[in-house]
Amino acid sequence: MENYKYTTYNIDRDHPMYKRVTVDQWGGICYSVPKECMKKAVIEYKDVFNKPCVYVLSEHNHDAVYIGHTDNFEERIKSHMTQKTFWDIAIIFTNKTFTKAHVGWVESELVKDLINLKHQGNQPKGTYLPDEDIPGAKTFKENVQYLLLSAFGLINTFNESIPIPVAPTSVPVLSLQPVATKNTKSWVIGQTYPYINKNGVNVNLLMKSQTEYVLLEGSIIRGEPTNSFQNINAKAYYEEWKRITQDKQMTQEIVINTIKSFKTLIDIPFTSPSAALVVSCASSMNGNYFLKG
Numbered sequence: 001m002e003n004y005k006y007t008t009y010n011i012d013r014d015h016p017m018y019k020r021v022t023v024d025q026w027g028g029i030c031y032s033v034p035k036e037c038m039k040k041a042v043i044e045y046k047d048v049f050n051k052p053c054v055y056v057l058s059e060h061n062h063d064a065v066y067i068g069h070t071d072n073f074e075e076r077i078k079s080h081m082t083q084k085t086f087w088d089i090a091i092i093f094t095n096k097t098f099t100k101a102h103v104g105w106v107e108s109e110l111v112k113d114l115i116n117l118k119h120q121g122n123q124p125k126g127t128y129l130p131d132e133d134i135p136g137a138k139t140f141k142e143n144v145q146y147l148l149l150s151a152f153g154l155i156n157t158f159n160e161s162i163p164i165p166v167a168p169t170s171v172p173v174l175s176l177q178p179v180a181t182k183n184t185k186s187w188v189i190g191q192t193y194p195y196i197n198k199n200g201v202n203v204n205l206l207m208k209s210q211t212e213y214v215l216l217e218g219s220i221i222r223g224e225p226t227n228s229f230q231n232i233n234a235k236a237y238y239e240e241w242k243r244i245t246q247d248k249q250m251t252q253e254i255v256i257n258t259i260k261s262f263k264t265l266i267d268i269p270f271t272s273p274s275a276a277l278v279v280s281c282a283s284s285m286n287g288n289y290f291l292k293g
Helices: 035-044 073-083 100-113 132-150 233-245 272-280 287-292
Strands: 006-012 015-023 028-034 053-058 064-071 089-095 192-197 202-209 214-215 220-222 251-256 259-264 267-268
Touching: 006 035, 006 267, 006 272, 015 035, 015 202, 015 233, 028 035, 028 132, 028 192, 028 214, 035 073, 053 100, 064 100, 064 202, 064 214, 073 089, 089 100, 089 132, 089 267, 132 259, 192 272, 202 220, 202 272, 214 272, 220 251, 220 272, 267 272
Parallel strands: none
Antiparallel strands: 006 015, 015 028, 028 089, 053 064, 053 089, 192 202, 202 214, 214 267, 220 259, 251 259
């Protein structure tokens, strides 16, 4: 598992946690959906969510989770929206060839491995699987655990006998795919892209490779987060912004025209332009704004 790589595809730029995640050489499908996006998601991805799946409901601190399985997620989530109030995000895993028996087996094995978290449900009884089906279900379970640990940050979720894979630095949680849109320039390796806004943000981003974008030394990033930036949907970005702005070796607090800002003292790498811009602006943004300069 330590050689696995995952890639994250942002679905809605206003909701960074609404995304699809894939793993190299894995036939499984994974979506994470914030509660406020759920009604839209079950319509947009009806063909995916109406298949047998394992799902995880989690609250923003990951102190409590609910693991379940169903052969019709659209119907099951309707009851969870009203009867289970603790959760903020649902993470759904499915496979085109799995039956309800397969996902039932995976659910039971996942719950057995849980530690340090309050599981908001009963221990499932498990489901019988023929011996020849168990290896495939076990691989599916391992990929689910890999993504929960690496892509969604549920650290210390499973018992110590399970290896905790480290996601390669080329494909971390904040990876949003840079795609040039109509009437914009294209991304070019080795080129620097500026971005300036009225809130004092004035940054330069160097594209070093398809998976490395560097916020250059001397860039000015926002000094105060927006209210929406501190909510669950932007939590990972908010924590990264705090880490950068609180490290005096990385940034220096300054005031420009009465606006509190931070000046970067070193080059800061990101794995996508969207991640760099969201952190720089302390607000939900799309990396393709760099292409409009």
